[in-house]
Amino acid sequence: xxxxxxxxxxxxxxxxxxxxxxxxxxxxxxxxxxxxxxxxxxxxxxxxxxxxxxxxxxxxxxxxxxxxxxxxxxxxxxxxxxxxxxxxxxxxxxxxxxxxxxxxxxxxxxxxxxxxx
Numbered sequence: 001x002x003x004x005x006x007x008x009x010x011x012x013x014x015x016x017x018x019x020x021x022x023x024x025x026x027x028x029x030x031x032x033x034x035x036x037x038x039x040x041x042x043x044x045x046x047x048x049x050x051x052x053x054x055x056x057x058x059x060x061x062x063x064x065x066x067x068x069x070x071x072x073x074x075x076x077x078x079x080x081x082x083x084x085x086x087x088x089x090x091x092x093x094x095x096x097x098x099x100x101x102x103x104x105x106x107x108x109x110x111x112x113x114x115x116x117x
Contacts, residue, residue: 042107043080043106045097046104048074064083065087
């Protein structure tokens with residue numbers, strides 16, 4: 001009789017420990033990003049011809065670690081990208097754009113902003 005109850009209590013304790021240890025990780029990640037410097041990058045991109053191209057660039061670059069935001073516009077051939085220094089860099093961003101089937105023509109770093117509080 002006591003063995004099933006003991007097993008249930010042990011399983012409950014393990015679940016609680018897992019939940020507590022996992023819940024803190026995302027908070028630390030957000031705090032780490034907020035303390036990093038944000039760079040704004042203007043990228044001239046060749047090959048964009050429609051809103052689907054914009055979405056492809058935004059989705060593929062946006063899923064990279066360290067990307068804060070991406071806004072691509074096919075009419076101008078420009079993407080504005082905010083990224084966290086130290087987490088990602090322009091080489092990784094360029095690779096993601098080229099891997100999407102487009103050509104990076106030019107990078108222009110617009111500004112650097114301090115971490116958010």
